[in-house]
Amino acid sequence: MAGGGGFVYGEVVAFSAMVSIECMNVGLNTLFKAATMAGMSYHVFVVYSYAIATLALLPAPFFSRRSRALPRLSFSVLWKIGLLGVIGSSSQIMGYAGINYSSPTLASAIGNLTPAFTFLLAVICRMEKVIVRRRSSQAKVLGTAVSIAGAFVVTLYKGAPIIKASLSSSTVQLNQSLASSPTQNWVLGGFFLTCEYLLVPSWYIVQTQIMKEYPAEVTVVFFYNIVVCIIAAFVALVTEGTSPTAWILKPNVALASVVCSGFGSCLNNSVHTWALRIKGPVFVAMFKPLSIAIAVAMGVMFLGDTLYLGSVIGAVVISIGFTL
Template sequence: MASERTYFFYKDVLPFAAMVTMECTNVGLNTLYKAATLRGMSYHVFVVYSYAVAAFLLLPAPFFSGRSSVLPPVNFSIVSKIGLLGIIGCTSQIMGYTGIIYSSPTLASAISNLVPAFTFILAVIFRMETLSFSKKSTRAKFMGTIVSVAGAFVVTLYKGPKIIDLSSSHLSSSSPKLSLGSPQPNWAIGGLFLSTEYILVPLWYIVQTQIMKEYPSELTVVFFYNLIVSILAAIVGAFSEPDSSVWKIKPDIALVSILCSGVLGSCLNNSVHTWALRLKGPLFVAMFKPLSIAIAVAMGVMFLGDDLYLGSVIGATIISIGFYTVMWGKGKESTIKDKVINLESSSTPTSPLLQNYKDEDMESR
């Protein structure tokens, strides 16, 4: 009984709690990043230094994994896939930041909500997710993905009337508002760059999951990934930011942002994502993208004194419904697989018990 509880905690409770924690952390890191870039820090510099910090922290990982007798030897196939992962990660970040420059963060948030849909499609293409609408689990995952994406669009695009007013009217009237948008936005070009980014993100999930199947050492893979992204970003940054003074970081919000992003983002966040991808698959990880918008709204109201609008409440509710629908489908699918594996391990291939269970499972769908 105790082993079953431990297994349930490791397979279901811990990944869920870890992903929610990481999304909350990402909200704080994004706030620090915005504050640093508003002070003049280049995003090329930010990417290079933050990933370099993460690679330095994970430097011992390859030496420890090299001593393991469980892991396979590092071969050309593994190295090439990690290299491809680094290229995808670096390209997606450059595309995303460029897209925001041409358009706005609002459009970026709206298009990012398509990550679960893109991930689901790619996971089906690469046969990581089964698509059989005769199964309740498949219908739940499909409908939950659509509902979550719809809810995220509601939060992003619909404001609605104000429910809770926490802002000070005299401060808002006397203080100039800071715009994060481009003064002359080119939405077509920006949307193209952002769409490319959020097609690459699900592809990153897919490639990372494949690497974990071949070489299940999260910290080692994340170390090489961070190192490759830092090197590639430095090469791009050398052409984009030729002024050497831009690369000098002062001990202010820019340094804090780089260190926090390197430790909590590129190091911890990527490691947790890689672990969750190996344990639960790409769709599970992608489903937290719309949920992160609801988390950002909640944290903004609780800690930053942001106003709460009706659109945020409605959208967050829709996201939650879709999210838990997908989780229910994934949980049902995982339970069925575990029961079949346990029955197969304790029964012969011709066992009537196993055959009866499979028949009952088909009837329940």
């Protein structure tokens, strides 16, 4: 009976949590794009969203049972959390810059490379062992490759339309404004997003190492948020200065995006850290290709986008990759 409960906790709950987080991230990326189109600086956006995430987790170090049962934070753990903050803030700034210059869809597409980068880095850091003759190693390699292939099918192959677009006037205006953003530069955006998804695997590896030394997810994420907020504030002050125009939030889509992103970031980092502790970096990275399929599905359901054959085929291939 205990074994069955362990399976549910380790497999079903982890799988459901990661799928939910990817759904949430696609929505948050779209909200961020809307906020920057309303004139908000993405540097300031990172500062405010992580400040909210820090406040949301403020009670965590004092009330977490796991934290009370563990020894005091050592210099080794604190140093790694600082490194994690540098990697995390850099990837966030790069990622938001990339979305600002391109689109959330391109961000999801380039994120497809995360599993491959994470798997290679985990093998180099000896967190994953690849023994060619073992079926478990073969399944990991094959599953990662199939998921990535499916994501690229969604991205690169359109095919015949299955469900045609049915757009309201407000949705048409939103899509036109997203497509004609004055700062749109797909080459520069792609460069920033590639840099982000080269940093994300490093974040997974360092966070997994921290969990081995100090397995208190919420407490670690709390201190991580503080570090990211401080670094992002310094960067924002250098790039934006102290002009009130850049820092004052108006009660519009920008404010809503910051609040949603703050709580979303808090939940996202906590779930990722928990999953890294119980399943490892490769498992977490495997869910990145799923985001492009989620972006397509949300576009069809909520924005009235056209559903194409390539999206369906790619989603099926991604599902096959998860089952291997």
